[in-house]
Amino acid sequence: xxxxxxxxxxxxxxxxxxxxxxxxxxxxxxxxxxxxxxxxxxxxxxxxxxxxxxxxxxxxxxxxxxxxxxxxxxxxxxxxxxxxxxxxxxxxxxxxxxxxxxxxxxxxxxxxxxxxxxxxxxxxxxxxxxxxxxxxxxxxxxxxxxxxxxxxxxxxxxxxxxxxxxxxxxxxxxxxxxxxxxxxxxxxxxxxxxxxxxxxxxxxxxxxxxxxxxxxxxxxxxxxxxxxxxxxxxxxxxxxxxxxxxxxxxxxxxxxxxxxxxxxxxxxxxxxxxxxxxxxxxxxxxxxxxxxxxxxxxxxxxxxxxxxxxxxxxxxxxxxxxxxxxxxxxxxxxxxxxxxxxxxxxxxxxxxxxxxxxxxxxxxxxxxxxxxxxxxxxxxxxxxxxxxxxxxxxxxxxxxxxxxxxxxxxxxxxxxxxxxxxxxxxxxxxxxxxxxxxxxxxxxxxxxxxxxxxxxxxxxxxxxxxxxxxxxxxxxxxxxxxxxxxxxxxxxxxxxxxxxxxxxxxxxxxxxxxxxxxxxxxxxxxxxxxxxxxxxxxxxxxxxxxxxxxxxxxxxxxxxxxxxxxxxxxxxxxxxxxxxxxxxxxxxxxxxxxxxxxxxxxxxxxxxxxxxxxxxxxxxxxxxxxxxxxxxxxxxxxxxxxxxxxxxxxxxxxxxxxxxxxxxxxxxxxxxxxxxxxxxxxxxxxxxxxxxxxxxxxxxxxxxxxxxxxxxxxxxxxxxxxxxxxxxxxxxxxxxxx
DNA sequence: GTACTCTCAGTTTTT
DNA sequence: CTGAGAGTAC
Numbered sequence: 001x002x003x004x005x006x007x008x009x010x011x012x013x014x015x016x017x018x019x020x021x022x023x024x025x026x027x028x029x030x031x032x033x034x035x036x037x038x039x040x041x042x043x044x045x046x047x048x049x050x051x052x053x054x055x056x057x058x059x060x061x062x063x064x065x066x067x068x069x070x071x072x073x074x075x076x077x078x079x080x081x082x083x084x085x086x087x088x089x090x091x092x093x094x095x096x097x098x099x100x101x102x103x104x105x106x107x108x109x110x111x112x113x114x115x116x117x118x119x120x121x122x123x124x125x126x127x128x129x130x131x132x133x134x135x136x137x138x139x140x141x142x143x144x145x146x147x148x149x150x151x152x153x154x155x156x157x158x159x160x161x162x163x164x165x166x167x168x169x170x171x172x173x174x175x176x177x178x179x180x181x182x183x184x185x186x187x188x189x190x191x192x193x194x195x196x197x198x199x200x201x202x203x204x205x206x207x208x209x210x211x212x213x214x215x216x217x218x219x220x221x222x223x224x225x226x227x228x229x230x231x232x233x234x235x236x237x238x239x240x241x242x243x244x245x246x247x248x249x250x251x252x253x254x255x256x257x258x259x260x261x262x263x264x265x266x267x268x269x270x271x272x273x274x275x276x277x278x279x280x281x282x283x284x285x286x287x288x289x290x291x292x293x294x295x296x297x298x299x300x301x302x303x304x305x306x307x308x309x310x311x312x313x314x315x316x317x318x319x320x321x322x323x324x325x326x327x328x329x330x331x332x333x334x335x336x337x338x339x340x341x342x343x344x345x346x347x348x349x350x351x352x353x354x355x356x357x358x359x360x361x362x363x364x365x366x367x368x369x370x371x372x373x374x375x376x377x378x379x380x381x382x383x384x385x386x387x388x389x390x391x392x393x394x395x396x397x398x399x400x401x402x403x404x405x406x407x408x409x410x411x412x413x414x415x416x417x418x419x420x421x422x423x424x425x426x427x428x429x430x431x432x433x434x435x436x437x438x439x440x441x442x443x444x445x446x447x448x449x450x451x452x453x454x455x456x457x458x459x460x461x462x463x464x465x466x467x468x469x470x471x472x473x474x475x476x477x478x479x480x481x482x483x484x485x486x487x488x489x490x491x492x493x494x495x496x497x498x499x500x501x502x503x504x505x506x507x508x509x510x511x512x513x514x515x516x517x518x519x520x521x522x523x524x525x526x527x528x529x530x531x532x533x534x535x536x537x538x539x540x541x542x543x544x545x546x547x548x549x550x551x552x553x554x555x556x557x558x559x560x561x562x563x564x565x566x567x568x569x570x571x572x573x574x575x576x577x578x579x580x581x582x583x584x585x586x587x588x589x590x591x592x593x594x595x596x597x598x599x600x601x602x603x604x605x606x607x608x609x610x611x612x613x614x615x616x617x618x619x620x621x622x623x624x625x626x627x628x629x630x631x632x633x634x635x636x637x638x639x640x641x642x643x644x645x646x647x648x649x650x651x652x653x654x655x656x657x658x659x660x661x662x663x664x665x666x667x668x669x670x671x672x673x674x675x676x677x678x679x680x681x682x683x684x685x686x687x688x689x690x691x692x693x694x695x696x697x698x699x700x701x702x703x704x705x706x707x708x709x710x711x712x713x714x715x716x717x718x719x720x721x722x723x724x725x726x727x728x729x730x731x732x733x734x735x736x737x738x
Numbered sequence: 739g740t741a742c743t744c745t746c747a748g749t750t751t752t753t
Numbered sequence: 754c755t756g757a758g759a760g761t762a763c
Contacts, residue, residue, distance in 0.1 A: 074753080075752095075753075076753085102753060103753075104753050105753085129752095148747095151747095204752090204753060207753090270751075271751080271752080271753095273750085273751065273752095274751085274752065274753080370750070370751080371749055371750050371751075372749075372750080372751085373749050373750095374749095393751095393752085427739095430739090430740080432739065432740090433739090434739045434740080435739085436739080437739090546753080547753095563750090563751065563752095564751080565750095565751045565752070566751090566752085584749090584750090585750095587749095587750050587751080588750090589749085589750055590750065590751080593750095601751095605751080627749075628747090628748070628749080
């Protein structure tokens with residue numbers, strides 16, 4: 001194969017990406033090291049591009065053909081980008097057959113080939129969280145578990161946790177199940193796995209676990225040999241976020257040639273809750289004995305200000321391998337820190353700051369939030385001001401109810417044994433088949449060891465139902481039989497359209513007069529359009545199970561709103577970080593569950609957020625936030641006080657925000673027409689308690705009040721608060737002015 | 739079996 | 754505050 005390096009795009013950035021980020025020695029190591037290589041590299045040092053460099057070298061030198069390289073990325077999007085980048089650097093590489101993808105998508109691809117070795121139908125469906133939880137709920141109810149106390153979500157997370165650790169039911173020890181779910185958790189797990197098998201289904205964890213099981217079994221040595229022989233080089237991105245199951249999977253496949261190159265940054269490990277094992281990095285040297293380790297500490301992304309702020313922040317973590325990033329980039333602006341009244345104002349202020357960045361392409365601006373619900377406020381604001389935006393993650397296209405319903409129709413068509421799909425759509429649109437009938441169907445199916453679909457077929461044939469019901473059920477079955485006939489005859493997108501029309505599903509939404517109905521019909525049209533881009537319904541369903549994202553409006557200039565987790569690996573010129581408040585970020589629930597370990601993970605998340613910014617980072621914290629409809633006071637995040645003060649430019653609405661000091665309004669009395677507010681200093685975020693002092697302030701009796709008070713120490717305090725008709729004590733964040 | 743009302747729990751983060 | 758699930762009346 002002759003592949004030429006001079007096919008590098010002339011694009012300046014691309015050249016930079018490829019050449020500048022490694023010094024010659026490192027570049028040589030990355031390109032030519034045989035055996036295990038671990039690249040420990042900080043944010044913005046070009047980790048992902050290390051992988052690209054290596055792949056390009058392997059292909060260019062002819063050391064490996066495309067299909068002999070496996071590259072594992074963290075997201076499917078990253079996989080697509082990697083393919084695009086490599087093929088733009090090298091002409092004539094057939095991208096389609098590449099083994100580039102996430103652990104799950106790669107493993108699914110293998111499992112389809114070898115499912116028969118563990119008695120699994122190779123057409124297995126991949127369950128989404130929704131299916132998984134519904135199934136678990138059924139099981140829990142069946143064996144008499146109080147689903148209110150042990151909700152399916154919790155059950156699912158326990159099973160996921162086990163699967164992340166590569167524990168199958170037989171690997172669960174007594175200690176693991178002590179005290180959880182009335183001691184019945186293991187039983188649930190066992191039944192769950194059995195049900196999955198009878199449904200010809202896998203959940204996400206199974207995609208890896210089944211493959212591990214196959215590869216480990218000496219009976220299947222031929223398969224292991226096959227892949228050992230095929231994958232001469234393996235590369236893994238975001239290695240710090242691999243869990244035990246992924247690690248075992250990787251080790252099984254890499255153990256022969258040990259040509260494995262992992263790239264990661266312990267400071268960016270943010271998936272501990274999903275079983276990510278930082279120990280995988282430490283273990284690496286033990287498992288691959290002469291592993292070479294490269295450290296990359298020069299950051300090519302951010303200004304020195306951003307980088308130093310991030311360095312200082314992360315230095316508060318005790319548990320880290322330790323490194324200090326440096327940058328040769330030119331000096332930029334300080335971190336912008338701003339306090340706002342509430343989340344509504346936060347959106348208004350951020351909108352205003354974005355408007356100020358007139359000459360900046362909106363694609364270079366991002367808002368990174370800690371939790372999904374924070375996006376709502378921004379969406380509402382941007383909608384009214386006509387600022388184009390996209391929300392990444394959040395309510396995903398394929399997770400919408402109408403899309404899931406439609407997909408259930410397709411699933412049932414392809415896999416009649418898919419009871420979960422059957423149950424989802426049997427009465428959508430309404431066919432007069434309710435709880436009672438479904439209960440009967442279940443009983444009949446169980447008795448005769450049939451799927452719900454097969455049971456219906458049988459009952460219709462025997463005419464063993466009430467006349468009205470019989471007609472409806474027959475119609476349902478007949479529809480499916482006729483669609484199945486059409487499968488080989490008409491294009492699949494046309495078939496999909498027929499299904500939605502003939503089933504009455506589209507009509508159901510057309511006759512719905514709610515505001516959302518129109519949008520749902522639009523979504524369904526979009527779905528049919530998306531199907532057309534796939535070879536067949538099978539590959540479409542595989543895509544949605546694993547990818548879950550549609551990439552629309554990708555060419556339009558828009559501000560990106562997403563979670564910090566979703567921002568991993570990305571970069572933007574201007575990054576807005578709202579909601580830096582105790583409880584939200586660091587997240588209280590995380591700390592409650594995981595203590596100091598989780599707090600450090602939250603801090604890494606903050607580090608990830610800051611280091612996404614190339615030119616400027618903006619941090620916001622609100623004084624008040626509505627949680628479940630209740631107003632709650634918010635104290636600035638401790639992470640704010642962990643930033644170096646000289647690199648932060650603080651701004652408040654009043655323009656008097658000084659340093660990081662804050663006070664709380666501890667009493668508020670509006671029983672008379674002039675209000676009296678009592679202030680106590682509680683400088684939580686500077687850790688220096690200056691003692692309580694109280695002082696009164698007179699403010700106008702209005703919904704929102706501001707005022708200035710003179711404290712006993714001679715400090716002037718400016719306060720603002722809302723009365724909202726409340727007489728009780730409210731405490732509010734106030735700013736110090738000197 | 740359906741349509742309506744009422745109660746109550748839920749907001750981390752995702753392949 | 755919202756959405757799911759239970760409870761109630763037809």
